[in-house]
Amino acid sequence: MVLKGYLACIRSILPLHRSIYTSTCLSKNTRSGVVRRTRNMSEALTYERSKKPHQIAVLKSWNSWNTSNIHGEDHYTGVITYQDSLIRLFINGTFPTHVLSEVRLTYLLLICFNLSNRISSSELYFLTGYAEQMLSYLLRCPVKIEPRMILNPKDVIFRYI
Numbered sequence: 001m002v003l004k005g006y007l008a009c010i011r012s013i014l015p016l017h018r019s020i021y022t023s024t025c026l027s028k029n030t031r032s033g034v035v036r037r038t039r040n041m042s043e044a045l046t047y048e049r050s051k052k053p054h055q056i057a058v059l060k061s062w063n064s065w066n067t068s069n070i071h072g073e074d075h076y077t078g079v080i081t082y083q084d085s086l087i088r089l090f091i092n093g094t095f096p097t098h099v100l101s102e103v104r105l106t107y108l109l110l111i112c113f114n115l116s117n118r119i120s121s122s123e124l125y126f127l128t129g130y131a132e133q134m135l136s137y138l139l140r141c142p143v144k145i146e147p148r149m150i151l152n153p154k155d156v157i158f159r160y161i
Contacts, residue, residue: 037161046100047158083139087111090138094131095119095147100156109139112146116153124149 034052035045051059091113092099100114115124128145135143150156 041160044157109143
């Protein structure tokens with residue numbers, strides 16, 4: 001009886017409040033990386049963007065191979081992530097409006113991407129050599145760039161959504 005009176009006293013003093021639960025979520029996060037459909041199916045979608053985030057390790061495994069997760073390679077994880085972002089920014093800055101889609105090979109510094117045919121061959125050779133030299137200097141390792149010319153930009157499209 002005394003305990004019930006004590007609990008009633010505590011409830012009257014302390015207001016009710018809600019708590020934030022920080023447990024792990026068991027559902028698949030399928031909303032963040034999935035592109036929304038359009039009404040008239042007019043948006044072009046490449047193969048790289050067509051898969052859901054939880055399917056990356058299954059259907060797009062070559063994009064998820066990351067050697068920085070190996071035991072004993074803990075202090076290189078940030079460096080590899082920084083190098084990946086630097087490579088993406090540098091390629092998109094060197095070949096503006098020409099990169100149609102990218103193809104990543106396992107963690108070799110062999111960079112492959114598809115280009116539109118609006119760029120001349122002499123300009124392509126110059127920009128490829130320039131990008132290889134600059135990335136080799138910045139990353140302090142040999143870099144090989146393999147651009148592939150796509151005649152029709154619609155060849156890259158996987159489906160329309």
